[in-house]
Amino acid sequence: MPQLSRRQAWLAAPALIPASAVAQQTDAASRAAMEALVGLAAPLGGRVGVRVTVDAPTGAWHLAHEGARPLFVGSATKSFILAAYLLAVERGEASLEEPLAVEDEVRAPSSSVLEGLRGTMAARFVLEAMIAHSDNTATDMAMKRVGVAAVRDVITRAGLRGVQVAGSTRRMVSYLAGAAPGQDLGWAGVQAAMAGALPQPPRLVMNEHESMIAPPEALAAWYRFVLSGGLFAREESLKEFQRISATATILPMVVPPHTAAYGKGGSIVWNDENALALGAQMRVRDIAASFGFALNWPGGPETVPRTMESVVTRLRALLAAVAARIG
Numbered sequence: 001m002p003q004l005s006r007r008q009a010w011l012a013a014p015a016l017i018p019a020s021a022v023a024q025q026t027d028a029a030s031r032a033a034m035e036a037l038v039g040l041a042a043p044l045g046g047r048v049g050v051r052v053t054v055d056a057p058t059g060a061w062h063l064a065h066e067g068a069r070p071l072f073v074g075s076a077t078k079s080f081i082l083a084a085y086l087l088a089v090e091r092g093e094a095s096l097e098e099p100l101a102v103e104d105e106v107r108a109p110s111s112s113v114l115e116g117l118r119g120t121m122a123a124r125f126v127l128e129a130m131i132a133h134s135d136n137t138a139t140d141m142a143m144k145r146v147g148v149a150a151v152r153d154v155i156t157r158a159g160l161r162g163v164q165v166a167g168s169t170r171r172m173v174s175y176l177a178g179a180a181p182g183q184d185l186g187w188a189g190v191q192a193a194m195a196g197a198l199p200q201p202p203r204l205v206m207n208e209h210e211s212m213i214a215p216p217e218a219l220a221a222w223y224r225f226v227l228s229g230g231l232f233a234r235e236e237s238l239k240e241f242q243r244i245s246a247t248a249t250i251l252p253m254v255v256p257p258h259t260a261a262y263g264k265g266g267s268i269v270w271n272d273e274n275a276l277a278l279g280a281q282m283r284v285r286d287i288a289a290s291f292g293f294a295l296n297w298p299g300g301p302e303t304v305p306r307t308m309e310s311v312v313t314r315l316r317a318l319l320a321a322v323a324a325r326i327g
Helices: 021-038 074-090 123-132 136-146 148-157 169-176 186-194 216-227 235-245 301-326
Strands: 047-056 059-065 099-102 119-122 260-270 273-284 287-298
Touching: 021 047, 021 059, 021 301, 047 216, 047 301, 074 123, 074 136, 074 148, 074 216, 074 235, 074 260, 074 273, 099 123, 099 136, 119 123, 123 136, 123 235, 136 148, 136 169, 169 186, 216 235, 216 260, 216 273, 216 287, 235 260, 260 301, 273 301, 287 301
Parallel strands: none
Antiparallel strands: 047 059, 047 287, 099 119, 260 273, 273 287
């Protein structure tokens, strides 16, 4: 039976080697941590990509492994929706206080906050549910309000390549379940598909019509761009983006303790295809370290818990090594 899963937690050679003995030691640690993280893919028969960019005062340095490889990143793309909504607020076209309807027209699977609820919710809380809890109904409510064109415009303005967002979570589920491109099966149809009654044979999560795809280097570049003030015209918009982005549940699990971080994870379990991903930025001694990670692999749902545990452990080790290298 196909599953669409929202994970509770989520979801090559380094450059510019420092000269001092301590720096060499921390650089070796970051290299080893990178090797351990990317080493998860081969035993699973999967594909992995990682990119870390650190904007040190002496010049940016990087860690990368297949950073340009497009991979399924799922809910990590919700950060673009958050940004598009905040831009609409800046333009006076939307409000964080306006009520958005919680109804079957936008209801989607894997909605831990809004599942079964009806009525309205202030947009601010919708955006919080989308990022903090990866609620897919909240996501489609926000997407409906601003439109997918506005979300794709954010991606274009940021200069990101290889990024694909779905028209909505429900349209993506419909397409993966066998519906025609652009077709929404409706809430009843999606529920039936999630129960195994697919209209047509299931499709691959990586496809050209309805998917959530990004190279890890694009995720890292996104947070580097948006958090440096490259997108918003008003400081309060950036602060709101930071506030909401800091609530993603995966962040405290992987960044060093007491470290500010902003980001969004993503995942999927669908017809023996699985993905875990994270795009984020952490700040160590006020130095920004932006990163993107994605792992896609084949296998049944039973492969997910152990893989997730390994990803969290090894990603935490990598980010700790990066923080130590920053000093």
